Amino acid sequence: MPSEQSYSTYFPWACIALVLFAVWRRNRARYEGVRALPTPVMQDGAETLWGHEKAIFTGTPGVAIRRWSQEIGLTFRIKAALGAKDILVLGDPGGITHIMHRRIYDYHHSEVVRPRAARLLGKGVGWVEGEEEHRRLRNQLAPALTRENVKAMSHEVRHGVAQVLDELTAHVATEGDEEPLNMVEWMSKLALNVIGRAAFSFDFEGGNGPEARDILDGRHRGVAMAKRKAAFFLLMLLRRFTFLNKLPIPIIQAQGAARAAIHRGVARELLRRDKDIGAKDSSNHRDLLTLMMDAYKSGELTQQLMYDQISTYIVAGHETTSQTLAFTLYELSRHPDKQQRLREELDEFVGEPNYDDFNNRLPYLDAVMKEALRLYPALPYMERVATKEDLIPLRYPVKGPDGRLITEVPISPGQVRAVVVAVVGGVLTADTDTTSFIQAVLIPIIAVHRMDHVWKDADEFRPERWLGDLPPREQLTSGWGNMLSFSDGPRHCPGIRLAVFEYKVVMTNIMKKFLIKDSGYNIQLGISSSLQSWAVGREEEGPWLPVRLELL
Numbered sequence: 001m002p003s004e005q006s007y008s009t010y011f012p013w014a015c016i017a018l019v020l021f022a023v024w025r026r027n028r029a030r031y032e033g034v035r036a037l038p039t040p041v042m043q044d045g046a047e048t049l050w051g052h053e054k055a056i057f058t059g060t061p062g063v064a065i066r067r068w069s070q071e072i073g074l075t076f077r078i079k080a081a082l083g084a085k086d087i088l089v090l091g092d093p094g095g096i097t098h099i100m101h102r103r104i105y106d107y108h109h110s111e112v113v114r115p116r117a118a119r120l121l122g123k124g125v126g127w128v129e130g131e132e133e134h135r136r137l138r139n140q141l142a143p144a145l146t147r148e149n150v151k152a153m154s155h156e157v158r159h160g161v162a163q164v165l166d167e168l169t170a171h172v173a174t175e176g177d178e179e180p181l182n183m184v185e186w187m188s189k190l191a192l193n194v195i196g197r198a199a200f201s202f203d204f205e206g207g208n209g210p211e212a213r214d215i216l217d218g219r220h221r222g223v224a225m226a227k228r229k230a231a232f233f234l235l236m237l238l239r240r241f242t243f244l245n246k247l248p249i250p251i252i253q254a255q256g257a258a259r260a261a262i263h264r265g266v267a268r269e270l271l272r273r274d275k276d277i278g279a280k281d282s283s284n285h286r287d288l289l290t291l292m293m294d295a296y297k298s299g300e301l302t303q304q305l306m307y308d309q310i311s312t313y314i315v316a317g318h319e320t321t322s323q324t325l326a327f328t329l330y331e332l333s334r335h336p337d338k339q340q341r342l343r344e345e346l347d348e349f350v351g352e353p354n355y356d357d358f359n360n361r362l363p364y365l366d367a368v369m370k371e372a373l374r375l376y377p378a379l380p381y382m383e384r385v386a387t388k389e390d391l392i393p394l395r396y397p398v399k400g401p402d403g404r405l406i407t408e409v410p411i412s413p414g415q416v417r418a419v420v421v422a423v424v425g426g427v428l429t430a431d432t433d434t435t436s437f438i439q440a441v442l443i444p445i446i447a448v449h450r451m452d453h454v455w456k457d458a459d460e461f462r463p464e465r466w467l468g469d470l471p472p473r474e475q476l477t478s479g480w481g482n483m484l485s486f487s488d489g490p491r492h493c494p495g496i497r498l499a500v501f502e503y504k505v506v507m508t509n510i511m512k513k514f515l516i517k518d519s520g521y522n523i524q525l526g527i528s529s530s531l532q533s534w535a536v537g538r539e540e541e542g543p544w545l546p547v548r549l550e551l552l
Contacts, residue, residue, distance in 0.1 A: 125494070
């Protein structure tokens with residue numbers, strides 16, 4: 001019979017074996033859950049070396065994912081480039097809502113996205129991870145972006161808009177309407193001017209001041225470099241070898257030019273004006289700068305973090321609005337009937353619309369804005385990595401390669417832990433090693449906004465759909481306007497109210513001043529962190545959205 005000593009010898013090993021078996025079973029179940037998802041056939045640009053990523057990032061944004069979604073379902077797995085780990089593509093509205101509303105703090109920016117966010121925006125509210133720190137930074141500035149406070153910004157918004165539109169009017173009066181104008185350039189100047197005046201009490205001089213030129217030129221250089229063929233290969237290398245983010249590679253460092261210009265000029269100037277800002281009457285209108293200075297003086301923000309918060313709100317606050325405006329004008333130039341309907345609605349309105357009028361009246365203006373946001377979301381793809389185990393529910397199940405119906409996807413952290421047993425100094429120890437089944441969850445916003453089975457005429461600019469012809473609610477996401485243009489959940493864009501108000505002020509004034517005419521150019525969409533456009537035949541000139549303007 002076995003002795004008591006032999007039992008005591010084998011018992012710890014038996015326990016360890018059981019633990020290892022349980023861990024193996026759990027990890028295998030989760031691995032099988034992800035591996036059971038369908039994968040698109042490798043064709044049409046999906047090469048062995050570059051996986052499916054080449055089709056996604058070198059083609060028109062969203063097109064490849066839409067095609068695959070039609071073929072195999074809204075949730076699937078794709079092969080990454082250069083042998084990197086697979087990517088989970090999640091286009092299911094139920095799964096997206098689960099992550100963005102219920103578990104967003106458990107899904108961090110990927111190792112590709114987070115360094116890019118730091119370069120573009122700074123290490124502020126858009127970069128930080130973790131619920132506590134994100135909420136702290138967001139709540140510090142929330143009072144500046146309330147409904148009442150945006151109303152209080154109304155005068156500064158209108159003044160900032162008028163500055164640039166007066167210059168545009170003078171330009172058209174002098175040059176005529178034959179030469180196409182780049183709306184990316186004009187709307188960027190305008191949106192930067194507005195965010196400077198309304199949120200930071202800073203005069204960008206109609207987008208013509210030295211600080212404005214540094215910011216706009218810096219961003220232009222960064223976007224223009226993304227059109228180079230080397231940009232795709234670099235993106236794939238960054239995914240495989242993340243240490244490259246730290247090297248002085250021109251294409252990478254160019255992404256930070258606008259942020260650096262803000263730190264170098266605007267942020268330092270605002271800090272220098274600290275005493276004047278503190279002397280402002282803060283009992284009513286509390287802009288972003290006033291709140292940042294309060295937090296800085298109280299020790300809640302370091303100087304560097306305040307700089308990063310300033311650059312985050314300036315870059316994100318002007319670029320997304322300017323893109324939506326530019327795309328709107330481009331579409332209206334190609335749809336004169338819709339332009340006329342919008343102009344008639346605005347002409348029938350007596351007086352100048354205020355904040356409440358924009359929210360409660362002028363339905364076609366609202367529909368035009370939503371349609372532009374649907375077709376052209378500023379952030380076409382969102383990429384996240386799980387930090388905790390999760391089970392993503394699917395509203396629309398998919399069939400795996402074996403024919404089984406998959407209703408939920410088990411997810412492990414980006415690094416899945418596996419127990420490793422070793423004897424160290426005669427003592428039995430357990431350590432962890434890591435292996436990974438998927439590297440990221442990709443939410444294809446632009447594809448979700450253009451799914452053919454949801455929107456039918458998905459690529460058509462048709463604002464009328466927002467006046468009562470929307471798809472069934474269960475087919476849509478839960479974000480603002482049933483879209484993801486402003487993200488969703490606890491990390492949604494904090495400046496929605498200001499962005500919507502500014503957009504409608506701009507469009508109201510443009511429609512009164514100009515007839516928007518087709519330039520004859522087609523555009524090509526691409527990605528340089530955000531959605532960008534190039535005029536076909538003028539790609540070397542950088543981002544372009546051409547229209548011709550005629551004075552009314």
